Amino acid sequence: MQYNLRLRSQMVMKMREYLCNLHGFVDIETPTLFKRTPGGAKEFLVPSREPGKFYSLPQSPQQFKQLLMVGGLDRYFQVARCYRDEGSRPDRQPEFTQIDIEMSFVDQTGIQSLIEGLLQYSWPNDKDPVVVPFPTMTFAEVLATYGTDKPDTRFGMKIIDISDVFRNTEIGFLQDALSKPHGTVKAICIPEGAKYLKRKDIESIRNFAADHFNQEILPVFLNANRNWNSPVANFIMESQRLELIRLMETQEEDVVLLTAGEHNKACSLLGKLRLECADLLETRGVVLRDPTLFSFLWVVDFPLFLPKEENPRELESAHHPFTAPHPSDIHLLYTEPKKARSQHYDLVLNGNEIGGGSIRIHNAELQRYILATLLKEDVKMLSHLLQALDYGAPPHGGIALGLDRLICLVTGSPSIRDVIAFPKSFRGHDLMSNTPDSVPPEELKPYHIRVSKPTDSKAERAH
Secondary structure (H helix, E strand, O other): OHHHHHHHHHHHHHHHHHHHHHHOOEEOOOOOOEOOOOOOOOOOEEEOOOOOOEEEOOOOOHHHHHHHHHOOOOEEEEEEEEEOOOOOOOOOOOEEEEEEEEEEOOOHHHHHHHHHHHHHHHOOOOOOOOOOOOOEEEHHHHHHHHOOOOOOOOOOOOOEEOHHHHOOOOOHHHHHHHOOOOEEEEEEEEOOHHHHOOHHHHHHHHHHHHHHHOOOEEEEEOOHHHHHHOHHHHHOOHHHHHHHHHHHOOOOOOEEEEEEEEHHHHHHHHHHHHHHHHHHHHHOOOOOOOOOOOOEEEEEOOEOEEEOOOOOOOEEEOOOOOEOEOHHHHHHHHOOHHHOEEOEEEEEEOOEEEEEEEEEOOOHHHHHHHHHHHOOOOHHHHHHHHHHHHHOOOOEEEEEEEHHHHHHHHHOOOOHHHHOOOOOOOOOOEOOOOEOOOOOHHHHHHHOOOOOOOOOOHHHHHO
């Protein structure tokens, strides 16, 4: 803990130096008592002495930094405290720290090169130096290649489309998938899988696919004597087997995992299995992910909107509602908004998202249209921001780096709690001081709040 906290302090000092002294940024502290705003993560409410009125702790300084751009402070940064009331989630904290950055008259490339320079400058001397520029992939490419938008690029096992190999197959579930409009057959290759995977591992992989994705997985052992698990594999013709070996570039002891279905679903399943199999191989002594290697990747061209989980006909922002659409997709906002890409970019390190940002909407009319018409949000709650944009805002963009996650990866710590002073528990409790704690009724009176104890009925408990 001593080492972690000292290293954190040194890296933050170097970041301040780089931003303030070398790039002319202004360090500005934004308020932590704010108002409740629509969209995004749940916020903590803070009671005020005005009846029925509450402050809210901001989940990020997003609106403040955009207002600063309108106010002519063209380079802002802050080591910002952020708050999210997201309940108990492993490796998340209700309060956390971001390196928060915003700039005027900048594009995506400008933000990316600034961050690459920042990490290179602040990187600890006892680690291998950071090599820039970082590679870039689009959201569609990472999903098709790794099955996730935050891939660990330290090892291979990439997803390969092998639909053409099985156009004339007799295997039922492959036939079914390929007969549908977006049906594909995808595969990953597990190096030396025949040597390291046991029969029960293959069974648990197949059960995982069935339980979590309602998908079938077909394991293919290239050494024909090993197809003990899958009578279906006997239907693979010799020509298909040879084509598979050529496409997947496999060796004799490798195992190929096939699945078939709709493109995104098949990729997501294989993305999960890629990591599961990497874990399995590493428990058996294979070194796939070098712990001393730091593999950065920019992911760009995310969708601007996603369908809401609870109501797929409605839209929600994939990043946040202030993200600018891709310049070539603006027309889609008025015809097919689901197809519009955004100017949102994520920075990924060893399979973890350590930063995310976007170029913002600086046109009040476009911002109003997205909030009111597409997202169906109450624009009154954001009237202060819309009014500021009406006055005339420079084009601007920014990014926030998750400081806790970054330091956790740099130090090789198992959890972000190991790089935070006085962290909260899995349930968001401070076990040392027994927080959160109850408050006597007389102290709640000035806030016009009364606590009602939950009744014992099952319905109430569930609620």
